[in-house]
Amino acid sequence: MDEGRLSAAPATPVAAGSPALLLIAHGSRDARHAATVADLVARVRALRPGLDVATAYLDHCAPRIPQxxxxxxxxxxxxxxxxxxxxxxxxxxxxxxRAAGATLPTADVLGPSPLLLAALDRRLAEAGPELASAAVRARTGVVLAAAGSSDPAADAATRAVAAQWRRTRGWAAVEVAYASAEGPRVPDALAALRRAGVRRTAVAPYLLAPGRLPDRIAGAAADAGADLLAEVLGAAPEIARLLLTRYDAALTELRTAPALTA
Structure with a gap:
């Protein structure tokens, strides 16, 4: 399936007998997190009328997975x-x-995907409509500001997203920064862009919902003089479509696995 073309796809009624989509979010003490997840679920339901979409949280919010x-x-x-x-x-x-006694098929994580790049584009365009111009993008350096991880493979995946985003969108440069764990922070990444000769800068949070880390990124971007700051990915339409893409892929694998085994 061409994920990059899904943003214009119409709503698709759910097929009879389709299992529920259990969205598992991390959870946060920040009420904006659960509100964003609820908005995202509403978009998913609108795209797939009749699909049972449930939400469970790992921490801080209710309901939890066992419930x-x-x-x-x-x-x-x-x-x-x-x-x-x-x-x-x-x-x-x-x-x-496992602790809940569930043996559910589990879809892949959201990244990487062309739809994530499209959602990043959307949020930056909302902050700076002039970025629709290829000439402006060619003069603009972007900081892709992620949460960060102690897992080297996860950070490598984020760097690969940054490289693809620069290559396919024509940014002057894209630097990665992290809000936690080790690695460059937003001011470090902005300084690297300026050393490379970029004079117009933007910060794009590579995060799904508001909270402590996005607030940290926003504060650092302001203090370091970034020209533009995008919002988190949130309930962007591309994220809703991506969740359904992952659900459909897991469902296809589940339905074809017995035949392949046979």
């Missing part, structure tokens, strides 16, 4: 609301599902 699994039983596909395959995807979610 939701007890209602859904085995008729669900778990879809992590995560950008990279780091600790939460590799350990926390599988452990929480």
């Amino acid at each position: 939701v699994v007890s209602r859904l039983g085995s008729a669900a596909v778990a879809v992590p609301l995560l950008l990279n395959r780091a600790f939460h995807a590799k350990n926390d979610i599988p452990a929480a599902l």
Whole structure:
């Protein structure tokens, strides 16, 4: 499936007998996190009328995974609301599902995907409509500001997203920064852009919902004099479509696996 063309796709009614989509989010003490997840779920439901979409959280928010699994039983596909395959995807979610007695098929994480790049484009264009111009993008350096991870593979995946975004969109440069863990911070990345000769700078949070880390990124961007600051990815339409793409892929794998085994 060409994910890059999904942004114009119409709503698709759910097929009879389709399992529920169990969206598993991290959770946060910040009320904006759960509100963003709720907005995203509403978009998913609008794109796939009739699909049972449930939400469970790993921490801080309710409902938790055991509560939701007890209602859904085995008729669900778990879809992590995560950008990279780091600790939460590799350990926390599988452990929480096992502890709940669930053996649900689990979709892949959201990244990488052309739809993530499209969502990043959307948020930056909202902050600076002039970025629709290829000539302006060619003069603009961007900081892709992620949460950061202790997993080297996850950080490598973020750097690959940055490289693809620069290559396909024509930015003057794209530097990666992290809000936690080790690695360059937003001021370091902005300084690197300026040393490379970029005079117009933008910061794009590579994060799904508001909270402590996005606020840290925003504060650092302001203090370091970034020209533009995008919002988090949030309930962008591209993210809703990407969740359904991951759900559909997991469902196809589930349905074809017995035939392949046979």
